[in-house]
Amino acid sequence: MSLELKRVPMAEQEPEARKHNFDEVSLGYTLEEAIQEAKRCIQCKRPRCVAGCPVNIRIPEFIDQIAQGNIDRAAEIIKETNNLPAICGRVCPQEEQCEAKCILGVKGEPIAIGRLERFAADYALEKERESQVPVSNGIKVAIVGSGPAGLTAAADLAKYGYEAHIFEAFHEPGGVLIYGIPEFRLPESLVRKEIEGIKDLGVKIHTNIIIGKTITIDELLEQGFKAVFIGSGAGLPRFMNIPGENLNGVYSANEYLTRINLMKAYDFPNNHTPIKVGSRVAVVGGGNVAMDAARSALRLGAEEVRIVYRRSEEEMPARLEEIHHAREEGIIFDTLVNPVEIIGENGWVTGIKCIRMELGEPDSSGRRRPIEIPGSDFIQDMDIVIMAIGTSPNPLIVSTTPDLKVHSWGGIIVDEETGETSKEGVYAGGDAVTGAATVILAMGAGKTAAKAIHEKLKVREDQLLPL
Numbered sequence: 396m397s398l399e400l401k402r403v404p405m406a407e408q409e410p411e412a413r414k415h416n417f418d419e420v421s422l423g424y425t426l427e428e429a430i431q432e433a434k435r436c437i438q439c440k441r442p443r444c445v446a447g448c449p450v451n452i453r454i455p456e457f458i459d460q461i462a463q464g465n466i467d468r469a470a471e472i473i474k475e476t477n478n479l480p481a482i483c484g485r486v487c488p489q490e491e492q493c494e495a496k497c498i499l500g501v502k503g504e505p506i507a508i509g510r511l512e513r514f515a516a517d518y519a520l521e522k523e524r525e526s527q528v529p530v531s532n533g534i535k536v537a538i539v540g541s542g543p544a545g546l547t548a549a550a551d552l553a554k555y556g557y558e559a560h561i562f563e564a565f566h567e568p569g570g571v572l573i574y575g576i577p578e579f580r581l582p583e584s585l586v587r588k589e590i591e592g593i594k595d596l597g598v599k600i601h602t603n604i605i606i607g608k609t610i611t612i613d614e615l616l617e618q619g620f621k622a623v624f625i626g627s628g629a630g631l632p633r634f635m636n637i638p639g640e641n642l643n644g645v646y647s648a649n650e651y652l653t654r655i656n657l658m659k660a661y662d663f664p665n666n667h668t669p670i671k672v673g674s675r676v677a678v679v680g681g682g683n684v685a686m687d688a689a690r691s692a693l694r695l696g697a698e699e700v701r702i703v704y705r706r707s708e709e710e711m712p713a714r715l716e717e718i719h720h721a722r723e724e725g726i727i728f729d730t731l732v733n734p735v736e737i738i739g740e741n742g743w744v745t746g747i748k749c750i751r752m753e754l755g756e757p758d759s760s761g762r763r764r765p766i767e768i769p770g771s772d773f774i775q776d777m778d779i780v781i782m783a784i785g786t787s788p789n790p791l792i793v794s795t796t797p798d799l800k801v802h803s804w805g806g807i808i809v810d811e812e813t814g815e816t817s818k819e820g821v822y823a824g825g826d827a828v829t830g831a832a833t834v835i836l837a838m839g840a841g842k843t844a845a846k847a848i849h850e851k852l853k854v855r856e857d858q859l860l861p862l
Contacts, residue, residue, distance in 0.1 A: 400503025403432040405510055410723040414693050417578040417661055420720055421485070426466070429514040433462035435499065436506050443496035444508060449839030450477050450547075454493060454508055461511055470519035473512060478550040479543060479589050479838065481520055482572060484513025485581050487835045488714050520588050528597040532556040534852060537620040539606045539792065542570020543834045544626030544825025546593055547841030548848075552624075553596040555849045560620070562604045567657065570628055571826075572834070574657040575649070577687050579694070580717075583656070607791035612799070612821060622820050622848045625807060626841060629786040629826035635679070639737030640782075644671060644744035648680070648688045648783035655691050673779030674698045677747050679734055680783030681711035684831075686718065688781045689726050697779070700726050705733040705752050705765040733765065735772065737780055747777045786831045796821075806830055814844030822848060 406422040407413075413420050424432065436458045444454045453472055460469035473480045489495075489509035497505030534557050538545045541563040549559040567573055572586045594600065604610065606627070615623055632647030634640050651670070659666035676692040678685050681704035692700045702721070704711060707730050711718060722728070731752045738746040751771035754763035788805045800808045800817035807816055807823040814822040824840025826832055 399435045400499065402435065402504040402507045403428050405507070410720075410725070413579065414690075414724040417691075417694055419582050420579050423517060424510055424514045426464075429461055429466075429511060430464060432507050433458045433511055436462065437499065439498055443498070444493040444506075447493040447496040449492070449835045450483075450842055452476050452480075452493075452512070457515060458506065458508070458511055461515060466515055466518045467522075469511075469515040473515055474519070476842075477512075477838070478547050478593060479572075479834075480512050480516035481585050482543070482581060482589055483835055483838070484509050484511075484516055486576060486833075488833055490715060492835070517585075520585070520592075527595070529554055529556050531558055531597065534558065535560060535620045536848060536852075537562060537615045537623045539612075539623065539625045540564075540570055540627040540825075540827070541568035541590075541600060542626060542628045542825065542837065543572060544628070544827075544837035544841040545570065545624065546590065547838040548624045548626060548822075548824070548845045549598045549841075550593045550596055551842055551845035552848065553593075553598050555845070557849070557852075559598045561598060561600045562606055562610075562615075563600060563602045564605045564627075565657070566602050568600045568602060570626075574653040575684070575687070577652065577656055577691050579690065580687065605791070607795040612792065612796045612818070616820060621852055622822065624814070624841070624844050624848065625792060625816070625821065625823035625827050626825045626837070627789065627792060627827045628837075629788045629831045631787045631789045631805070632782065633785045633787060634782055635734065635784065637734060637736055639739055639744070642737055642739040642744045643742050644673065644739075644778055645737060645780045645782070648678070648684045648781050649786055651688055651781050652684070652691065655695070661691075661695060670695070671779060672696045673777075675775075675777045676700045676779040676781065677703050677734075677775070677777045678781045678783055679703045680785075681706065681708075681713055681730075682783065682785075682831075683713045683717055685781075685783035686713045686721050686726075688783050690721055690724060692779065692781070693724055693726065701729050701775075702726060703729045703732050703734060703747070703749065705731065706762060707731055707754065710754075710762045731765070733767070734780075738774065744778055744780055745776065746774050747780055748772060748774050786826070788827045788830070792827075804830070812843075813847035814840060815847060 442455045457469040457472040493508045494505040536557045538549045538561045552559040632649040654660040658668035660668040660670040672695045676697045678689040732749045736748040751768045752765040755766045758764040814824045822844040825837030
């Protein structure tokens with residue numbers, strides 16, 4: 396342990412090279428670098444970092460094990476509460492959560508908790524897995540969706556002894572981890588390895604099943620599932636409802652990234668998923684999804700890519716690392732600018748009309764409200780426009796489950812302490828409840844619901860007993 400205020404840097408691909416490929420940008424720590432960074436931890440007697448983690452990883456303990464060179468034990472400690480550590484180490488907003496609480500951040504840089512989690516998880520994934528299927532109690536629980544919330548709920552339920560069955564609409568499990576996050580940020584092979592680890596617990600994954608169409612929630616309960624967890628995410632894209640949004644060349648970020656990530660549009664001619672590359676691309680929005688879409692467009696071959704965001708960069712919800720990487724790669728940031736019309740010719744996008752904004756008083760989100768500056772509108776030539784302004788839960792499950800109460804915007808209403816919905820035996824969590832949020836928050840919701848389901852379905856001597 397030492398009070399070293401600067402963290403150990405992590406190697407990355409050079410910007411000029413990486414903007415032409417979809418390989419992972421951040422290359423990870425070596426063993427020596429990980430041990431050096433772990434030794435920066437001062438092992439606080441009252442650590443605040445754990446409280447900043449939605450899945451309550453015992454952070455000081457696993458870091459201490461890395462500092463001693465006990466990487467296997469570090470990975471075991473992490474896996475006790477986090478079923479997807481290699482993923483979380485890459486995509487969690489640690490700077491707003493665990494690392495934001497680190498005492499070293501007061502005078503210097505906080506411990507690189509996410510990087511150390513990634514190192515330990517990657518180390519464990521490289522070793523041969525040992526299958527440890529828990530003893531089953533014979534009780535079946537259904538999980539809708541195989542994204543971070545569903546995978547976490549299923550894994551925890553399996554550890555409790557339940558027969559967890561995941562029902563996934565796509566042909567491949569992973570949810571947003573597979574279709575939404577590009578290879579250069581989260582390699583697909585790594586997601587598959589994490590999912591295999593969950594399957595090793597005895598979790599069954601059924602693909603190509605659309606809940607609400609192939610089978611309903613009520614039918615699952617009728618077929619003997621004692622509880623259902625809805626972790627179906629938020630896959631319904633939002634648009635601005637401005638003129639020209641129906642032109643060819645306008646994508647939702649959801650569709651754009653799904654074509655690239657899940658359907659491998661970037662791997663032409665080996666894969667034949669159609670996508671228009673475009674030479675000048677505008678991405679509307681300022682979150683991680685906007686950064687992913689912009690950086691993907693650049694890698695597909697766009698000559699110029701712009702982030703169009705109605706607030707200032709300070710208000711951008713994207714991770715600082717993603718903004719930094721985007722700037723390094725040459726993405727142009729048009730802040731305090733908002734689209735008012737998409738212009739086209741012969742059915743295709745040719746430009747985007749925007750108006751300049753200024754910031755007024757804070758709104759309900761706590762950020763200063765953007766206000767149009769009259770007479771400041773201008774037109775930029777564009778041939779692709781990608782809308783990355785958020786998503787909502789798909790209404791299919793709600794429309795086929797009439798006694799499931801939802802908010803006016805589509806999010807399922809739950810008891811925040813348990814994840815219980817208005818329907819007996821049905822729980823929900825993740826983006827289906829909150830709207831588009833982070834992977835780790837969805838995982839936290841999955842853990843909460845799994846524990847609540849277990850408490851409701853406790854088994855003694857193979858008999859269901861009420862609490």
